[in-house]
Amino acid sequence: MSDLLWQKSGIATDPRIMRFLAGDDVLLDRELFVYDIEASKAHVEGLANIGIVSADEADPLVRELDALAADFRDGQFVLDERFEDGHSAIEARLIERLGDTGRKVHTGRSRNDQVLVASRLWLKAKLEGLRATCTAIAEVCLDRAGREVLPMPGYTHLQRAVVSSTAMWFAGFAEAFIDNAWRARQTLELIDANPLGTAAGYGVNLPLDRAHTTRRLGFARLQVSPIYTQLSRGKFEMAALDALGAAVLDLRRLAWDLSLFTTAEFGFVRLPSQYTTGSSIMPNKRNPDVIELMRASYASVAAARTEIEQLLSLPSGYQRDLQASKGSVLHGFHRGLDALALLPDLLAALEWDAARMRAAIEPAMHATDVAIEASIAGVPFREAYRAAAEGAGETGQGRTPESSLAARTSPGAGSDLRLDALRTRLAELT
Structure with a gap:
């Protein structure tokens, strides 16, 4: 592991303790790394605006940060166990390339606001992706609701109840995912606040140009209170997971419908072959594994939200417990968004069996x-x-x-x- 940002002379470190402290942070930070670099560029520009670094220093810093981002994307720079985390990797690279100029990059900031701003930028991108995916699902549902009205049974308590139609079924899920898209957008607006410049949660004795970093990073507003930036950690992640969870919960119910409708007992729906798999022992089987794993994806989102909630039994100010929230939110969003992303094409391609549905109407x-x-x-x-x-x-x-x-x-x-x-x-x- 490279030199620690916080290391002080005369104090030894125990490798076992260091492994425990770092956990899988350096691996998780691969997801946040480009956002951390972008925020570092804005921070350098802000330092230049208040005269802490000169233009002759700021320009090389920004160029090296751009080069690091390009090297990371191309695989020329690997974020691995050489580094404690992504933050230390950025600083180590700048010091390697620029010497003492690189040592100035951390002036006026802490890893606390550094991870907050990178996480916030990442969450904004994921919530925008959630909004776009939900609108795509709703578009497919509305298209099919408008094109075909095939009678089918409507169920309550899983018992045949009244006459329904495929158009009504699609319209119901269209409205659900329109609401989910609205919620994603509203949640994005909630968290669209810039925490950079709050340092470790109490500000610093510098007139940091937080207005510049807010504009530069595309935030809608400044997150004003340094104490609240730390209080909002976990709270904002839970809000984002709640928005994702609402969409994945509707996905779970839709997947349940398709799981039932594809059985021989119902026979209402035929799935495209690429959404099914074969049995390892039964040659006659095609299994709806994709929709079953779609149904399971809500568990990951709900577990992520619960894990973060359980971490937040904390006083104000930064506590190291919060490091454990990072993996939860990354995993929850990966599972949820990956499942939702498969849904538009599946809904566009599934085939109804009109005769079977009509025969089931008593x-x-x-x-x-x-x-x-x-x-x-x-x-x-x-x-x-x-x-x-x-x-x-x-x-x-x-x-x-x-x-x-x-x-x-x-x-x-x-x-x-x-x-x-x-x-x-x-x-x-x-």
């Missing part, structure tokens, strides 16, 4: 229609309900799924899906 599923029609004619609804219940098997005779859907005129129901209203909401997000 005459008794028209009983609610019969009761409503009687109440329209003046029969008190509870009396109409009892009459329809007593003759449920016969009351549906002669009716068709199409007529049931056409009669469902309440806003959002079978004959009035309000897809245009959903498209308008979606357009506001793109």
